[in-house]
Amino acid sequence: MSCSFAASPLARREFLNPVCGSSRFISPGRIYQPRSKCEISRRTFVFRGIVASGASVIGSSLITEPSPGMERLPFKPEGYNFWTWRGHKIHYVVQGEGSPVVLIHGFGASAFHWRYNIPELAKRYKVYAVDLLGFGWSEKAIIEYDAMVWKDQIVDFLKEIVKEPAVLVGNSLGGFAALVAAVGLPDQVTGVALLNSAGQFGDARKESNQSEESTLQKVFLKPLKEIFQRIVLGFLFWQAKQPARIVSVLKSVYINSSNVDDYLVESITRPAADPNAAEVYYRLMTRFMLNQSKYTLDSVLSKLSCPLLLLWGDLDPWVGSAKATRIKEFYPNTTLVNFQAGHCPHDEVPELVNKALMDWLSTVKPQASLQVL
Numbered sequence: 001m002s003c004s005f006a007a008s009p010l011a012r013r014e015f016l017n018p019v020c021g022s023s024r025f026i027s028p029g030r031i032y033q034p035r036s037k038c039e040i041s042r043r044t045f046v047f048r049g050i051v052a053s054g055a056s057v058i059g060s061s062l063i064t065e066p067s068p069g070m071e072r073l074p075f076k077p078e079g080y081n082f083w084t085w086r087g088h089k090i091h092y093v094v095q096g097e098g099s100p101v102v103l104i105h106g107f108g109a110s111a112f113h114w115r116y117n118i119p120e121l122a123k124r125y126k127v128y129a130v131d132l133l134g135f136g137w138s139e140k141a142i143i144e145y146d147a148m149v150w151k152d153q154i155v156d157f158l159k160e161i162v163k164e165p166a167v168l169v170g171n172s173l174g175g176f177a178a179l180v181a182a183v184g185l186p187d188q189v190t191g192v193a194l195l196n197s198a199g200q201f202g203d204a205r206k207e208s209n210q211s212e213e214s215t216l217q218k219v220f221l222k223p224l225k226e227i228f229q230r231i232v233l234g235f236l237f238w239q240a241k242q243p244a245r246i247v248s249v250l251k252s253v254y255i256n257s258s259n260v261d262d263y264l265v266e267s268i269t270r271p272a273a274d275p276n277a278a279e280v281y282y283r284l285m286t287r288f289m290l291n292q293s294k295y296t297l298d299s300v301l302s303k304l305s306c307p308l309l310l311l312w313g314d315l316d317p318w319v320g321s322a323k324a325t326r327i328k329e330f331y332p333n334t335t336l337v338n339f340q341a342g343h344c345p346h347d348e349v350p351e352l353v354n355k356a357l358m359d360w361l362s363t364v365k366p367q368a369s370l371q372v373l
Contacts, residue, residue: 007047054108058211069159070350071119075112075263077270083161085153090129091137092161094290096122097146099190099366100162103129104154106172106344107198110136112267113171116259116350124358128166130157134284136267140276145284148272154181158188167364171195171344172319180295191364193309193357194327196319196343199325202296225279253343264347301331305325308334309360311353313341335360 073093080093093111095118103114111129121127131138132150143149154177158166165188170178175197182189246268252258271277308331312324321338328334337356341348 003179013156028370032268046214051122054180057331070116073112073115073118075115075267080111080146083157084136085133085156085160088133088139088141088156088242090133090139090153092128092157092304093118094126096124096126098125099361100164100166101125101127101361102134102154102158102166102178103127104168104170104178106170106174107128108135108268109171110267110271112136112263113344115263115347117346117354120185120350120354121358125361128162130154131176134280136271140271140274140280142276142279142283144287145280146287148178150177150182151184154178155185156277158185162188164188165190165366167191167193167361168197170197171346173198175199176295176300179297179300179304182206182306183300186305189306189360190366191309192304193311193360195311195346195353196313197323197327198319199297200297201298201330209255253317254348255313255340255342256348259347259350271371283322287288293341297327298330301327304331306333307360307364309357310334310336311345311356312338313343313348314338315340316343318343352354 010028053204073095079091081091083090083092085143091111093114101121103111103117105113107112110131114129118127118129130153133139133141133143133153150173154168158181167190168178168182170176170193172296175194176199178192178194179197179199182192243265246265250264254260308327310324310327314321324336324338328336337360339349339352340346346353
C-alpha cells in the first residue's frame, strides 16, 4: 500500500479529526504550557486526491543523501524480518538493546518511515518498527479492515516478538493503533507517544441521528454505490501510486523539504505494486476510513492507564495543534512537545523528535517482564 491513498475530504476529515487552534507559531521543540480551552471545530482541507502519512516539500528536486549528521536506516527492497500472524506475513525491523520501544507508522507508510529515528533510539533502547497488516512490506491481506485488526496485531506482536513491557510510539493511524493496543494490553505497555495521531472525539449528536438501512438502501442503492466507489477509487488508486503524484502530496504536509528523497518515494511506491494493493486500498477506504465513529479518542483515552507523550507538528494541515490541546485536557497524565513541522515530525525534524522522545523515555518507569501467554 502506498502513502498516496486517495480519500474524499469527508473521509480524511472524519479520520484525522482536524481541529482549529490559534494561529501561533511555536519554536521547534517547545514544551507545551497550559492554555485556555481551544474552540474545537472541523475544517475542510483542500482535496488533493491522496491521503498520505507523508510529508511536505518546498523544493521541486528530490535529494538522495541523508540529513547531514543523521544516521539513516539502510533501505532494503526485500525488507528486514518477517513474522507470521494469523497466517499473514508481517514485516518488522529490530535494532539495539535495552528496554523495548515499538514504532508504528501512519496510513500508507511503513517501518522505513522511521529511518532517522531507529538508529538513534537504538543507541539506548531495543527498537522495533512494525508494518501494519495491509501496509508496507506486510501482506496485503484481503480481509475486512478495522481498527481492532491492528490493535490485535500489535498486542500479539508484543506477546510473541517483544515479550516484555514496551513503550508504543505511533504516527497518524499508527498513533490510534498504539492507543487501542495500550488499552488492550495495559500490563505490557509502559507508555504511549503520539505524533499527530489519527482518531476523533465522539459526537453524540451524530450517533443519535444514525438509523437502520431501509430495504431500498440495502437492495438497490448500496450495490450501486459500491460499483461507483470501485470505479472512482480504482482510478484514484492508479493515479495516487504514480511517483509524481506521491511527491506532490508529500509537498503538502511537510514544511521542510530536505528529507523528501528517492528513499521515501520508493518506500511508498514499492508496496503499491503488490497485486492485492488496489483491493486492500478499496477496502480501507470504504470499510475503514468512512466508518470511524464507533472508535473515539475519548472512549479509548478514558481506559488508558500509562503516561502519554504528544510530539506534535503544529503546522500540520490535517491535524491541528488544538487537537493535541484537547487530548491533554482530557487525559492529564500527558506531556506535550510542539514543533514547527507538518504531519510527520519524526521524518521532518528527526533530530528534535529523537531528543524529545528520548528525554521522555528516560522518565518512563519500566515494569517487570511479564510471562507471555
